Amino acid sequence: METATEAFVAHRDLLFTIAYEMLGSAADAEDVLQETWLRWVGVDLDTIQNQRAYLVQITTRQALTRLRTLRRRKESYVGPWLPEPLLTAPDVADDVELADSVSMAMLLVLETLKPTERAVFVLREVFDLEYDEIAGAVDKSPAAVRQIAHRARAHVAARRPLGVVSAAETRGAFDAFQRAIETGDLQSLLDLLAPDVVFLGDGGGIKQAALTPVVGAGSVAHVLGRIAATASLQQAQVNGYPALMLRLDGEIDTVMAVRIDNGHITGLYVVRNPEKLSHMRRETTLRR
Incomplete structure (x- = not known):
């Protein structure tokens, strides 16, 4: 044994x-x-x-x-289906190919x-x-x-997406993205979002989420403005890349994974289905 x-x-x-x-x-x-x-x-x-x-x-x-x-x-399944977000260690992000494979x-x-x-x-x-x-x-x-x-x-x-994205190369754009959401700076958001950016929300029919993809910088910026007004944001390493965790009353309510290409956000993958966040909640509790 x-x-x-x-x-x-x-x-x-x-x-x-x-x-x-x-x-x-x-x-x-x-x-x-x-x-x-x-x-x-x-x-x-x-x-x-x-x-x-x-x-x-x-x-x-x-x-x-x-x-x-x-x-x-x-x-x-009700609405878009997204993978269950996975909290990953920094060494996964350092391995660019592995990070891309779990993105x-x-x-x-x-x-x-x-x-x-x-x-x-x-x-x-x-x-x-x-x-x-x-x-x-x-x-x-x-x-x-x-x-x-x-x-x-x-x-x-x-x-597949156009190319493998390095987490280090996206850090500046990601930090600017978080600041724009937290401050409600609509113009900065629009500058960061690619014209054809796609927002996918997964509530699984349990939590409120868009039932169809939201496409276009203007429409996505509008949705992000509503999300940010209700929760505190915390950075995390999710599926090999920087992501945002939105907490309500200290509990993870939403995980937002971000795809950045050439300094612009091309994809937002937003998981709200509580059943898909239970593993993240356990992992973040253990790592505190």
């Missing part, structure tokens, strides 16, 4: 990130890790040549099963892939696993995995 525990703990961060990138939900990723652990402790470790590969295989299969269930639930913008692109395509893309493009290793995880031949990877790569390339 001790050896099994050591191996699981050694690879836990990798397994969690794989599950999260496949599911877009920290809570579901934690459930997948629990299911992985339950299966892992029943394995005869003497028969396992590569413990990391075997753990990735279990995690991927469990995540695929859960992903197919989640896709059915999303069909009846809200990229996770929304991954939502457009079929389950197996998503698994293959994450394992190959994000974690650089070999085709043979991926084949065992998704129950396909290596040749089939190569074809799926090629198809998924082309699909993502046609839909």
Whole structure:
């Protein structure tokens, strides 16, 4: 049991990130890790040549099963669906490619892939696993995995944001964005927002949120003005990039992730669904 525990703990961060990138939900990723652990402790470790590969295989299969269930639930979701925000450490932001892979913008692109395509893309493009290793995880031949990877790569390339964004490069624009919201400086907001900026709000039918995307600097600035008047703002590192947490009576009410390209805000991803904020609330409490 001790050896099994050591191996699981050694690879836990990798397994969690794989599950999260496949599911877009920290809570579901934690459930997948629990299911992985339950299966892992029943394995005869003497028969396992590569413990990391075997753990990735279990995690991927469990995540695929859960992903197919989640896709059915999303069909009846009220308003835009956004990934569950994930509080990330500074070292994630330092790894620009990893930060981009867990960003809200990229996770929304991954939502457009079929389950197996998503698994293959994450394992190959994000974690650089070999085709043979991926084949065992998704129950396909290596040749089939190569074809799926090629198809998924082309699909993502046609839909992903224009480029990888460095958190350091966006810091100045992000700080200016927060000041503009806090002071109600409409002109500064308009100067920071790209003309075709998109605002997505996820209330899940529980909290008030726009039921359709809000597009355009003027319309988005108007929405931001209403939000800022009701809460205090706190910076956080969410999904690899700077974000704002809005607190009401000390509790996280809203998480606003920001996409900045060339000094202008091109995307705002605003999560208000309380069910998607429970993990953030626990994490921020633990880190205080």
